[in-house]
Amino acid sequence: MVLKYIVKRVAFIIVALFFVSLITFILVKSAPGSYIETERLLSQNITDITVPPEVKAAWEKAYQLDKPEWQQFLIFLSNAARFEFGPSFQYPSTTIEKIIMRTFPISFRLAVMAIGLALVIGIPLGIIAAFKRNTVIDRIATLVSMIGTSLPNYVIAVFLIYILALKLHLVPSIGWGEPKNYVLPVLSLAIAPIGSITRYMRASLIETLNKEYIRVAWAKGGGFRQVVLKHALRNSLIPLITVVGPQLAYLTVGTVFVENLFNIPGLGKFYASAAIYRDYPMVMGTTVFFATIVMFTNLIVDIIYGILDPRIRKHSMLEG
Amino acid sequence: MEYLLEIKNLKTHFNTKEGIVKAVNGISYGLKKGETVSIVGESGSGKSVSVLSIMRLLPPYAKINGEIIFKGENLLTYDDKKMRKIRGNNISMIFQDPMSSLNPTIKIGQQIMEPLLWHHKVSKNEARHKTIQILTEVGIPSAKERFHQYPFEFSGGMRQRVMIAMALISEPDLLIADEPTTSLDVTVQAQILQLIRKIQEKRGTSVILITHNLAVATMVSDYIIVMYGGRIVEKATTEEFLKKPLHPYTLGLLNSIPILKSKKSLNTIPGQPPNLRELEEVGCPFAKRCGKKMSRCEEENPPRIELSDTHIVYCWLYE
Incomplete structure (x- = not known):
C-alpha cells in the first residue's frame, strides 16, 4: 500500500523532471553567447571572440551540437535517464557525472552540518521563545530569526569573515581541507535556517500548547516532563520536518554563493562557473540533478511525516 | 455525613488588560461522597471557571480566593506539586469536546x-x-x-x-464533567449520561456535572445549582427543583425549553448575559433582565432564603 503511494509519487517526479529538462534546455539554447566565445573572452582575455569556422564546426561535432535541437534534447534525456551527462565544455577530459559525484558530497556535507547546527540552536530557542512569549527573551529570539531569514547568506558570510576572521582571528577566512575551514561557511549557511526553525518551532509549540488535549494532560496530573516534553513537543516537532526537509534540499542547492565566497570545491561552485562560461551540458546536468534532489527530499519528508503522524500513516498512504 | 468537597465563598477573577473579569463571585456549596450535583447556567455564568478553579487549571493571571476544602484540606493552600498529585488521581475531569481532548x-x-x-x-x-x-x-x-x-x-x-x-x-473520589455530552448526538448523549450514572453508583464516586441543559441535569443529579453572573441564584434537590422552581432566572430557563409540537413560540429571557467586566459589586446580577425587578434588587445583595434544608434561593421575592 505504502509502496503504491511511493510508486505514484516517483512517477510524478519523473514527469516533473521531464518538464524541468525541457524548460532548462529551451532556456539554455535561447540564452545568448556560446562557450567557445565566452571562454576566449574570460580565460584567454582575447577581445576578438570570433572563432575560425572549421574549429567551431569540429567542436560542435564533438559535442553533437550539429544535430537538430530536438535530437540533442532526446540524446540528453536518454543519457540523463542513465545518469550520464557526458563531458562538459570546460572539463572535456572528465564527465559531468564524475564531477557531480566528487563535488556534491562536499555541498551536501555543508548543508547537513548547517541544518544540524540550525536544529540544535533553533529548536531550544523556539521552545524558550514559546514559553517566555511576549517577554524580552521572546522579542530577541524573534529579532534574531527575522535578521536570519531576511539577510542573504553571502551578506552574513561577509559579516562573519570580518568579525571572526579579520577582527578576532578565530578562524581562517579562506582555505579548505581542515575542520576549522568549515566554521565560517557552515555558520553563514545556518543563520537562515536557525531563523526559520526558531520561528516555526515557537509557533508550532504555542499552537500545540493551546490544544485541548494539553489541558487534559495537565488535568491528568502531568508535570512539565509529561505534558510539555511528551505530549506537546512531539506533536509540535512533527510539522517541523516539513520545514527542515526542504531547507536541507534548498541549502544543498543554495550553497552557490557561499562556496564561491570561500572557494570551496563543492557542486555549487561548479554550477556557478558553468553558468558564467555557458557550459551548457554542465548547466543541464546539474540543474536536473538538483531538481531530482529537491523532489526526492520532499518525497522522503512526506514519508517520514507519515511515519510520525498516525493519522496520515493510516489514511492517505493506504488510500494511495 | 461530612462533605467530600466544600466550596466556601469561592471567587475567581481574571486580571486582563481591559480590566478585571469577575467570573466567579463568591459561591458556596458542599458535596458528599457519592452525590451528584449539576451546575446549570448559560455561557459566561462562571460554571466552568468554578470547576476549573477546583482543579487549578486556570492561567496564572486568574486570582482564586475563598476556600476549597477537599477531604478536610484546603486545596488553595496546595503548591503545584501537591496539586498535581490531586489532579487525575483524587479529582478527575472530563471535558466538553472528546474530538480534541485526546x-x-x-x-x-x-x-x-x-x-x-x-x-x-x-x-x-x-x-x-x-x-x-x-x-x-x-x-x-x-x-x-x-x-x-x-x-x-x-x-x-x-x-x-x-x-x-x-x-x-x-x-478518583470526585469526577468533574464539564459539558460532557454537549458535542454529542442526542442518542449518544443519553448513553454517556447513563454510563456516568452507572459508574458513579457502582464506585460511589461523587460527580459535579456542568451543563446548560436542564434535561441533562434533572436526569442524573441529586442536586441542582443554578448559576448566573458568577453567583449561585438557586440550589435545590432535583425533586424540589422540578416541583417548585423559584428564582425568576430558573423559571426563565425552564420556560425557554422548546416543547415538541407546541404551537406557542419559544419563550426567551430578554436581554444579554452580563458583561463580567462590568458586574456591580452589590445587587442581584440578574436584576437587569428580571421581569419582577424591585428597586432594592439593584441596591442590595439578594438575601439567602432557605425554604427547606436543601432548597436555597437568593432573591428578594421570597423574603
Missing part, C-alpha cells in the same frame, strides 16, 4: 493508563491490564484491539467513553 499521535491505551503510571507505582503490565478492564467497563467492545488504536479511529461517543475511562482509571 492526543492524536498517542495510542488510546497509552493515554488512558497515563494517570495510573504518573501517580502510582504500577508496572506497565498491570496498567495495561487495568486499562483493558476499564475500557470494557465503559462499553468499548474488543478492548484489547482498541487499546492499540489511535483517537482518529474512534467516533465521538466512543472517544467520550475513552475520556471517561481515562478519568476513572485511578479511581
